[in-house]
Amino acid sequence: MSSxxxxxxxxxxxVFLAILGILCFYPFYFIIVYSLSDPKAVLxxxxxxxxxxxxxxxxxxxxxxxxxxxxxxxxxxRTLAGTALTLIGCAMFAYGLTKKxxxxxxxxxxxxxxxxxxxxxxxxxxxxxxxxxxxxTFWVYIIPGxxxxxxxxLIKTFFxxxxxxxxxxALIEGAGYFRIFWSxxxxxxxxxxxxxxxxxxxxxxxxxxxxxxxxxxxxxxxxQFMLLKxxxxxxxxxxxxxxxxxxxxxxxxxxxxxxxMAITVIVIFPVLAVYPFLQRYFVKGIMIGAVxx
Amino acid sequence: MGGFxxxxxxxxxxxxxxxxxxxxxxxxxxxxxxxxxxxxxxxxNAAAGGGDSQEVVTLKVFISTANVPTNIIDNPQMKxxxxxxxxxxxxxxxxxxxxxxxKLGTLIxxxxxxxxxxxDDAETNNLLLKNDLILPLDELIKTRGQELExxxxxxxxxxxxxxxxxxxxIYFVPxxxxxxxxYPSGYDLVFQLRGDLxxxxxxxxxxxxxxxxxxxxxxxxxxxxxxxxxxxxLTGIPFADLNGFDYIDWNQAHYQGKALVKGFSYLDMETNTxxxxxxxxxxxxxxxxxxxxxxxxxxxxxxxxxxxxxxQVQDKGKALRYHLGIANWQIGWPNNEIVDKKxxxxxxxxxxxxxxxxxxQLRFSQPVGGSMxxxxxxxxxxxxxxxxxxxxxxxxEGAELMWNxxxxxxxxxxxxxxxxxxxxxxxxxxxxxxxxxxxxxMIVNGQRKNPNGWFxxxxxxxxxxxxxxxxxxxxxxxxxxxxxxxxxxxDRTEVVIADTSLIDPVVMDSSNSLATNExxxxxxxxxxxxxxIYSKNDADFAAAKEKFIDDLKKLGIDEVMEFYKAGMxxxxxxxxxxx
Numbered sequence: 001m002s003s004x005x006x007x008x009x010x011x012x013x014x015v016f017l018a019i020l021g022i023l024c025f026y027p028f029y030f031i032i033v034y035s036l037s038d039p040k041a042v043l044x045x046x047x048x049x050x051x052x053x054x055x056x057x058x059x060x061x062x063x064x065x066x067x068x069x070x071x072x073x074x075x076x077x078r079t080l081a082g083t084a085l086t087l088i089g090c091a092m093f094a095y096g097l098t099k100k101x102x103x104x105x106x107x108x109x110x111x112x113x114x115x116x117x118x119x120x121x122x123x124x125x126x127x128x129x130x131x132x133x134x135x136x137t138f139w140v141y142i143i144p145g146x147x148x149x150x151x152x153x154l155i156k157t158f159f160x161x162x163x164x165x166x167x168x169x170a171l172i173e174g175a176g177y178f179r180i181f182w183s184x185x186x187x188x189x190x191x192x193x194x195x196x197x198x199x200x201x202x203x204x205x206x207x208x209x210x211x212x213x214x215x216x217x218x219x220x221x222x223x224q225f226m227l228l229k230x231x232x233x234x235x236x237x238x239x240x241x242x243x244x245x246x247x248x249x250x251x252x253x254x255x256x257x258x259x260x261m262a263i264t265v266i267v268i269f270p271v272l273a274v275y276p277f278l279q280r281y282f283v284k285g286i287m288i289g290a291v292x293x
Numbered sequence: 294m295g296g297f298x299x300x301x302x303x304x305x306x307x308x309x310x311x312x313x314x315x316x317x318x319x320x321x322x323x324x325x326x327x328x329x330x331x332x333x334x335x336x337x338n339a340a341a342g343g344g345d346s347q348e349v350v351t352l353k354v355f356i357s358t359a360n361v362p363t364n365i366i367d368n369p370q371m372k373x374x375x376x377x378x379x380x381x382x383x384x385x386x387x388x389x390x391x392x393x394x395x396k397l398g399t400l401i402x403x404x405x406x407x408x409x410x411x412x413d414d415a416e417t418n419n420l421l422l423k424n425d426l427i428l429p430l431d432e433l434i435k436t437r438g439q440e441l442e443x444x445x446x447x448x449x450x451x452x453x454x455x456x457x458x459x460x461x462x463i464y465f466v467p468x469x470x471x472x473x474x475x476y477p478s479g480y481d482l483v484f485q486l487r488g489d490l491x492x493x494x495x496x497x498x499x500x501x502x503x504x505x506x507x508x509x510x511x512x513x514x515x516x517x518x519x520x521x522x523x524x525x526x527l528t529g530i531p532f533a534d535l536n537g538f539d540y541i542d543w544n545q546a547h548y549q550g551k552a553l554v555k556g557f558s559y560l561d562m563e564t565n566t567x568x569x570x571x572x573x574x575x576x577x578x579x580x581x582x583x584x585x586x587x588x589x590x591x592x593x594x595x596x597x598x599x600x601x602x603x604x605q606v607q608d609k610g611k612a613l614r615y616h617l618g619i620a621n622w623q624i625g626w627p628n629n630e631i632v633d634k635k636x637x638x639x640x641x642x643x644x645x646x647x648x649x650x651x652x653x654q655l656r657f658s659q660p661v662g663g664s665m666x667x668x669x670x671x672x673x674x675x676x677x678x679x680x681x682x683x684x685x686x687x688x689x690e691g692a693e694l695m696w697n698x699x700x701x702x703x704x705x706x707x708x709x710x711x712x713x714x715x716x717x718x719x720x721x722x723x724x725x726x727x728x729x730x731x732x733x734x735m736i737v738n739g740q741r742k743n744p745n746g747w748f749x750x751x752x753x754x755x756x757x758x759x760x761x762x763x764x765x766x767x768x769x770x771x772x773x774x775x776x777x778x779x780x781x782x783x784d785r786t787e788v789v790i791a792d793t794s795l796i797d798p799v800v801m802d803s804s805n806s807l808a809t810n811e812x813x814x815x816x817x818x819x820x821x822x823x824x825x826i827y828s829k830n831d832a833d834f835a836a837a838k839e840k841f842i843d844d845l846k847k848l849g850i851d852e853v854m855e856f857y858k859a860g861m862x863x864x865x866x867x868x869x870x871x872x
Contacts, residue, residue, distance in 0.1 A: 040630075043612035045523055122395060123402040130403050212391035213399055218363050229360060229390035257608060 028272070035059070035261035042258060058262035062230065068223070068266075075205060075223040076270075078141040082204040083197050089146040090196065091189070094155035095181050109156075116149045122213070129214055140214045141207070141222070151196045158192040159185060198278050202271055227263045347379040350678040353407035354382050355397060356734060357414060358665075360389035370731060373699040377691075378681045401426065406670035408679045411468070411734060413664040415800055418465065422458050427668040429462040433680040440688040444738045445470035451661035454867045455798045461871070466683055467662020472739025473790055474657040477759045477778035478621070478628055478767065480643050482547045482655055485618040488642035488766025490515050500647050502545065502584040505617070509593045512616040519613055527588050528617040528624070529595030529610075530823075531603040536815075538822035540619050542570070542581040548645070549577050550652030552791035555799065556857025557814060557850055562652040562791050567858050571818065572842055572850050579838065585826045586834045599823050613639065631764045640764025643779060648786060655783040658790035659739055664797070667737070687737040689749065695732045697751045704751045711751045715758055795868070799860030807856055810849035817848060 034046050038053030046052065062068065096102050097109055119125075125144075134140040162185065170180045186193070211225040351365070364385040365371075375381050386407045387396045394414050400406055401417075406426065412418055421427045434441050434449070441449060448470035449463055456465045474481070486499075486508060494511035496504070509527035516525055531537045539553060546552070551559035551568065558567040559577070570578050588594040595601070595609070603623070609615060610624025613631075618624035618641060631639050648655070669679045685691035697704055697711070704713045733739065741748055748754050756777045760768070767779050774782060783789050801808050825841050828834035 040611075043608050045521065123399060126399040126403055130405075209391065212396060216364065216385040216388070218388075225390050229388070257604065 028268075031261050031264050034258060035265045037258060039258040058258045059266075061259060062227075062262055062266065065230075068226070070219065071221045071223040071226040074138075074220060078138070078207075078222065079201050079204040082142045082145065083200045085142055085146050086148065086151065086200040087193055087197055090148060090151045090155055091186065091193065092181070093147060094152050094159055095177075095185060097152075097156050098159045099177070112149045112152060126213055135214055136217050136220065137215075138220055141204070141210055144210075145203070145207075148200070151199065155189070155192055155196060158189055162188055194278055198275070201274075205271060206267075224267060227267060231260060231263060349375055349379045349381055350675050351381040351383050352409055352675055352679055352682060353386055354384055354409045354411065355386040355400065355407045356384065356411040357387070357393040357397065358411075358734060359384055359387050359393070362388075364388060369699050369702060370694065373694055374682075374685070377694075378678075378685050380678055380682050380685075382682075404672065406672050408669065408673040408675045409682070410668045410670060411665050412668070413666065415798070418456070418666050418668070419800075421668060421670075422456065422464055426670055426672075427464050428671050428673075428676060429460070429464055430466065430669065430680070431463050433669075433676065434463065437677060437680045438684045438687070440684045440691075441466065441737065444687050444689070444740065445662070447471070447660065448662040448737075450871055451794055451868065452666075454871045455794075455864060456666065465666035465668050466687075466737060467659075468665040468667060469659045469733050469736050469739030470662040471741075472657075472659040472663070472733070473741050475741060475753065475780070477756065477780055478762070479656065479780045480618065480621045480641070481657060482544065482620065483648075483783075484544045484644040484646065485621070485624075485641040486644045487512060487516075487616045487639065488764075488770060489639050490616060491642075492766070492769075499644055502580060502646065505644065505646065506584060506587055506591070506593075509588060509616060510591060513593060516616070521612075523612065523614055525614050525616060526595040527593035528615045528619060529601060529606045530585070530598045530619070531601045531606045531623075532598050532823040533600050533602045536819065537603075538818055540623065541585060541822065541826075542578040543619050544646075545577040545581045545584075546570075547654040548648040550649050550654065550788075551577060552654050552793055554793050554796045554857075556796070556854050557818075557845075558796075558854055558857060560791060560793055560796060562654060562788060565792075565795075567796065567854065567861060569850075569854060572845050572854075574838065574842060582822075582825060582838070583834070586828055589826055589828075590830065594826070599827065617644075628764045628767065629762075632762055637765050640766035642766050642770040643782060645782060650786050652788045653783075653786045654791040655786060655789040656780075658792075660790070660792050661794040663733075663739075665734060683737055686735055689738060689740075689743045689745075692736045692738040692740075693743070693749050693751070695736050696749055710745075710747055711754065713751045713755050713758065715755075795864040796857065796861045798864060799857050801853075801856065805856075807849065807853050811853050814845060814848050814850055814853065817844060 030046075030048065033049070033051050034042060035058050036051040036054055036056070037047050038055050039058065041053035097105050099105070102108075129135060129140060129144065134143065166184060166188075167180055170184055175183070206224060208222060208224040208228055211220070211222045215221075361384045365381060365383050371382065386400060387393055393412075394417055397410070397412065397414075397417050401420065401424075410421070410427070412421075430438070445467075448467045452465045452467055453461050453463050457463065484505065486505075490512040491498070491508060493515050494508065496508055496511060499505040499508050506527075513525060513527065518524060530540045543553070546559060550562040552562060553570070554560045554567070556567065557570050557572075559570050560566075561568050568576070570576070573579070585594055589596075595606075595615070597605075606615075606623060607625035610618060610627050611630050613627060615624050615627075618627070624641075628641050631641075667683060669676050673679060686695065693711070697713075700706060700711075704711045706712075741750070741753070743749050752758070759778055763771070763779070770779055771777070776782060801811055821841060821844075825834065825837040828837050
C-alpha cells in the first residue's frame with residue numbers, strides 16, 4: 001500500500017537520481033557543446049546549454065590538418081584483433097588452469113599473480129620487444145597484452161563456478177577438452193567474456209604508450225597517439241613558456257580549448273557509442289566473476 | 294526456418310570475415326615504410342657549388358621537442374638541404390607525443406641511437422656523456438666543421454668548459470648561438486597595457502607600479518566589461534601552472550636588470566652575481582607582490598587566478614578581458630586578435646615603467662647557445678654527414694635557409710640583397726617552406742646579422758612591412774616616441790640581454806642533501822605565493838610576508854642559494870681557465 005511517506009520517498013529518490021544523472025552526464029554534454037562552438041565566440045564565455053556560434057570548424061581543423069583515416073583504421077583494427085585474441089588467449093589459459101590434470105598449474109598461477117605486483121620496467125620491456133623482433137610491427141599492439149593476469153583471474157573464477165557435472169557428462173559422452181571448452185564452457189561464459197571484451201576493447205582503444213615506444217612508423221600510427229601529438233602544447237611552466245616564446249611565436253601556440261574538446265569527442269565517441277549495448281553484460285559479468293560459489 | 298538460420302549464419306560469417314580482413318590489412322601494412330607523404334620525385338644528386346653528383350644520405354634525427362607531422366618531411370626547404378649537402382632528415386626516432394625523455398631512454402638502452410641527437414634535458418645529456426655514448430667532435434669540427442669554428446666559437450668554448458666531463462673536448466654543439474630575439478611587438482619581458490584606455494583616462498605613461506595600479510583602476514572604470522558582457526580585470530595569473538608564481542616579478546625584475554634564474558635567485562646583470570629573490574623583503578619580488586596584492590584588494594586581479602592554468606589566462610586575454618599583460622604569450626597575443634578583427638581603437642603598447650637605462654633584460658638572447666644540445670652518437674655510421682649538416686646549420690647561408698626558406702617562396706635577391714615579398718604568409722605557406730619544423734631548433738648559428746650587412750631573418754630587413762600588423766595604439770606609440778617599431782624603445786637601455794650561461798648548467802644532484810630542501814621550497818612557493826597575494830588588507834599582507842620569508846629561511850633557502858652561488862663561481866673559473 002503506497003503511503004504518503006512512500007510516495008514522498010519515491011519522488012525524492014527520483015529527483016536525487018536525476019540530479020546525479022545530470023551531474024554525470026553534463027560534463028560530456030558540455031564537451032560536445034563546446035566542440036561545436038565557434039572558437040572565438042567561446043573565448044569570453046562558453047555556451048553552457050547550446051553551442052555558441054554553431055560550427056564544425058573545430059572538427060574540420062582536426063581532420064584537415066591530420067591524416068585521421070589511417071590512424072583510425074589502425075586503432076579500430078587493433079581494438080578488434082586485440083580484443084578477440086585477448087579473449088581467446090585468456091579464456092583458454094584460464095580453462096587450462098582450472099583442470100587439476102594441468103602440470104604445474106599452481107606454479108603458473110602464482111607467477112601470473114606475481115606479475116600483477118611486480119613489473120620489470122620500461123627498459124627491460126623494450127629490450128624484450130626488440131629481441132622478439134616486434135618493433136615497428138602491428139603485432140606489438142596485440143601480442144604483448146594478450147594475456148592479462150587480471151582478466152585471467154576473473155575468467156578462471158567464473159569457470160570454476162560452472163557445474164562440474166556438465167563437463168563430466170560431456171567427457172563420458174566422449175567429448176575432448178577442446179570440444180568441451182568451445183561447445184560447453186564458452187557459451188555458458190558469455191557474461192564474463194563480454195565483460196572482459198569491454199575492458200580489453202577500451203584498453204586497446206585508449207592505448208598510445210606502445211605506439212610511442214615501439215612504433216615509429218607513420219603507417220602504424222594510432223588515433224590516440226596522433227591526437228596526443230596534436231594536443232602536445234599543454235600547460236607549460238613559466239620557463240618553458242618564456243623559452244618557447246623566445247624561439248618564435250609559431251613555436252608556442254597553445255591549441256585552443258575548442259579544438260581540445262573536439263579531440264576529446266573524437267576519442268571517446270566510439271566507446272560511448274558501443275558501451276550502452278554491452279552494459280548489461282558488464283554489470284552481470286563483473287558481479288559473477290567477483291563472487292565464488 | 295532453415296533459410297533464416299543460413300542467412301543469420303552467413304551474416305555472422307561475413308562480419309567475421311570483414312573484421313579479419315581489416316585486421317590483416319593493418320597487420321600486413323609495412324611497418325618499415327617511413328613516410329606516407331614522401332615526395333615521389335627522385336632525390337637530388339646535385340651538391341651545392343660543385344655540380345658533382347653526391348650520394349644522398351638519410352640521417353636519423355632525435356629532437357626532444359619534436360612535433361613533426363611525418364618521419365621525412367617533404368618541402369622546398371628540405372629539398373634545398375638535400376641539394377646542397379646530400380642529406381635527408383628522418384625524424385622517426387621521435388616525432389612528438391608522449392615523453393621524449395622516456396623515448397630517448399629506450400633508444401639508449403636498446404643501443405639504437407640515431408645519427409644526431411637534439412636534446413634539452415640535462416639529465417639525459419649527462420647520461421650520454423658519462424656513459425661514453427657520444428663522439429668527441431673536435432676532430433670532425435677541424436675537418437668538416439669550419440663554419441662552427443668561425444661563427445659559434447663562444448658556444449664551442451662554453452660547451453668545452455661546461456659539458457665535457459672535464460675532458461675539455463667538445464661533445465655537444467649548442468643551438469642558436471648568438472641569437473637575440475628581436476621582433477617588433479616582442480613584449481615578452483615587459484608589461485603591455487591598453488594604449489587606447491591609457492589615452493582615454495588622461496593619465497601619462499606609468500612610471501612606477503603605483504601609477505600602473507592607478508591606470509588599472511581607471512581602465513576598469515572605462516571598460517568594466519567586454520562587448521559580450523564579461524567582467525574585465527587588470528590581469529590574471531595562472532597560479533595553477535607549475536611555477537606560476539614566476540609571473541609575479543617577471544617584469545619588475547627585468548626592468549631593474551635582474552634575470553630570473555635557478556636557486557631561487559636573481560642574476561644581477563651589472564655585477565654578474567646572484568642575489569636573493571624570495572628572501573629579501575625589499576626587492577623586486579616583494580615590490581611586485583605588494584602590487585598584485587593591492588590589485589587584488591581593489592578587485593582588479595582576476596579572482597580565478599588561484600585555479601587558472603596558462604591556457605585559460607590566454608583565452609581570457611584573447612577575449613580582451615585583461616587590460617594589462619605580463620608577457621605576450623601570457624595574454625594570448627591580443628594585438629593579433631585586435632588587428633584580425635580590424636579594430637581601429639583597441640591595442641596594447643609596452644609599458645616601460647621605471648626601466649633602467651644601463652641594464653635591463655628586455656630581450657631574450659642565447660649568447661653561448663640555447664638549452665638544446667646537439668650530439669653525435671658513437672654508433673652513428675654517418676658521423677661525417679651529420680657534421681656536414683651541423684656545419685651547414687652553423688653557416689650564415691644555412692641558417693638563413695632554415696629561417697627563411699629557399700629563394701622564390703617568401704623572398705628574392707634584389708641587387709645582391711634578400712628582400713621579402715610584401716604579401717603575408719599563410720600558415721600553410723609557412724609549413725611549406727619548413728619554417729615551423731626546423732627553425733629555430735636546428736639552427737646552430739643564431740646571429741642576427743650577416744657579415745654582408747643584412748639581418749638573417751629577412752623580415753627584419755623590411756621594418757616598413759611590419760606596420761600592417763600593428764594596432765592603432767601601437768602606430769601612435771611609434772610616432773610619439775620617434776621609433777621604427779614598438780620594441781625599438783628597448784634600445785634606449787644600453788644592455789638589454791642577460792647572459793645566464795654560467796648559472797644554467799649548475800644542477801643539484803638528487804643525492805645532495807639540499808635536494809630535498811630545494812623540492813620543499815619549490816612546493817612551498819607553488820602553494821603559498823597566491824595565499825600571500827590574496828591577503829585581504831595591508832596588515833594581513835605584511836604578516837603573511839613575514840611568515841613567508843621566515844618559513845623559507847627555515848626550509849633552508851639560504852643554503853640552497855649558496856650552493857648555486859658556489860656552482861656559478863666554479864663555472865666562472867672553468868671558463869676563465871679555458872680562455
